Amino acid sequence: MNMGRFQRSLNKLNEYTVEGKEVTRLAYSREEKRAKEYIIKQFEHEGLTVKVDAVGNITARREGTDASLKPVAFGSHIDSVYEAGQYDGAMGVIASLEIIRFLNEENITTERPLEVIVFTGEESSRFGIATIGSRIMTGRLNLVESGHLEDKKGITLKKALEDNHFNIENYHQAVRTSADQHAFIEMHIEQGPVLEIENKDIGIVHAIAAPLRLSLEIKGEAGHSGTTPFKYRKDALAAAAEIALEVESAAREEEKNGTLATVGVLDINPGAMNIVPGSAGMQIDIRSVSVESREKVYQKITDKIESVSKAREIEINTSLLTKEEPVDLSDTLVEAVEEISVNNGYTFKHMNSGAGHDAMNMAHICPTALIFVPSVKGISHNPKEFTHLNDIEKGIIVMKDLILKTACNEAGNLK
Numbered sequence: 001m002n003m004g005r006f007q008r009s010l011n012k013l014n015e016y017t018v019e020g021k022e023v024t025r026l027a028y029s030r031e032e033k034r035a036k037e038y039i040i041k042q043f044e045h046e047g048l049t050v051k052v053d054a055v056g057n058i059t060a061r062r063e064g065t066d067a068s069l070k071p072v073a074f075g076s077h078i079d080s081v082y083e084a085g086q087y088d089g090a091m092g093v094i095a096s097l098e099i100i101r102f103l104n105e106e107n108i109t110t111e112r113p114l115e116v117i118v119f120t121g122e123e124s125s126r127f128g129i130a131t132i133g134s135r136i137m138t139g140r141l142n143l144v145e146s147g148h149l150e151d152k153k154g155i156t157l158k159k160a161l162e163d164n165h166f167n168i169e170n171y172h173q174a175v176r177t178s179a180d181q182h183a184f185i186e187m188h189i190e191q192g193p194v195l196e197i198e199n200k201d202i203g204i205v206h207a208i209a210a211p212l213r214l215s216l217e218i219k220g221e222a223g224h225s226g227t228t229p230f231k232y233r234k235d236a237l238a239a240a241a242e243i244a245l246e247v248e249s250a251a252r253e254e255e256k257n258g259t260l261a262t263v264g265v266l267d268i269n270p271g272a273m274n275i276v277p278g279s280a281g282m283q284i285d286i287r288s289v290s291v292e293s294r295e296k297v298y299q300k301i302t303d304k305i306e307s308v309s310k311a312r313e314i315e316i317n318t319s320l321l322t323k324e325e326p327v328d329l330s331d332t333l334v335e336a337v338e339e340i341s342v343n344n345g346y347t348f349k350h351m352n353s354g355a356g357h358d359a360m361n362m363a364h365i366c367p368t369a370l371i372f373v374p375s376v377k378g379i380s381h382n383p384k385e386f387t388h389l390n391d392i393e394k395g396i397i398v399m400k401d402l403i404l405k406t407a408c409n410e411a412g413n414l415k
């Protein structure tokens with residue numbers, strides 16, 4: 001692999017950012033649009049046929065020797081969160097470009113066609129929904145129903161699409177089925193510390209965890225901190241704290257099953273030093289690749305909410321924000337990634353992904369693989385995000401070998 005070229009292309013892509021906020025390339029922003037124009041040029045330069053679908057996902061197709069076969073697709077996303085790093089999504093896109101350049105240079109032709117997919121709007125930072133492009137592509141999002149969602153400036157998703165010359169009414173033209181795709185392969189940074197700490201080159205992902213998210217409204221009673229005795233208090237923060245500790249301990253008991261739970265949001269009102277907190281808002285995120293394990297944690301938290309509410313005579317309203325299903329990736333591709341890693345002399349770890357990726361949607365229409373490379377200190381969604389170039393090269397080689405293996409017809413049906 002030509003890693004100097006890889007680095008130059010990655011740097012170039014990351015020039016498409018809101019100035020001074022590197023990297024900020026939000027879904028359907030001007031910066032994302034320009035980054036897409038750049039990437040389209042690169043694939044066209046390599047002789048690929050580039051198409052942009054009805055919502056802005058890019059597909060660059062390289063023909064194989066048998067046009068009747070379904071293509072092997074690979075890629076990642078091009079948008080970012082606010083003040084992101086250089087690698088999340090972008091690395092997988094440029095890795096895919098490097099593989100195409102390599103195949104062209106080496107005059108390698110596959111039997112199946114290859115399709116690089118560059119997804120739009122993977123991050124939820126702008127409109128509060130994640131993986132817009134891949135959800136639409138796999139028929140898992142009704143864009144018309146989501147068109148009213150607004151960004152911080154009050155611009156709706158509908159308007160943002162219009163600004164990019166897309167009409168949300170046409171979103172279904174972007175939908176694909178299993179008849180369109182033989183397999184999908186995504187390479188991504190781990191965004192966690194495990195590979196680096198355990199000194200492994202490649203993360204072989206078996207399943208992608210799905211979140212269950214709760215929003216709590218804890219209705220206590222504000223009172224003077226100097227004159228309200230404990231027996232007359234309805235302290236919303238003390239109630240919230242009891243629940244938060246249960247969130248942690250319930251999930252710790254299930255950690256062996258890959259379950260994590262977090263209280264990421266806690267607001268107290270009125271928020272003054274001399275007032276007993278009158279109300280609190282709390283948001284809880286529970287993630288697991290096991291629905292059963294996630295349900296156990298959910299049940300314990302629910303029981304705790306009930307007992308705290310009773311004991312403290314405080315009304316607590318709970319609403320379920322999301323409850324998604326975990327996704328299993330292809331066993332055949334998992335085995336293939338392991339074999340390829342061994343053949344190349346790379347160390348590897350079988351693992352699950354706690355974060356969502358476009359791969360989780362693609363897995364609903366075709367056998368899908370997700371390959372992780374190490375994130376230094378596990379830092380991600382942060383300008384300090386970093387992955388060593390030689391670790392990226394190993395990931396690219398594994399992905400390239402997996403593509404070549406999967407794109408010959410003899411490889412047969414995948415599971």
Ligand SMILES: [Zn+2]
Pocket residue numbers: 077088089122188357
């Ligand atoms: Zn990503």
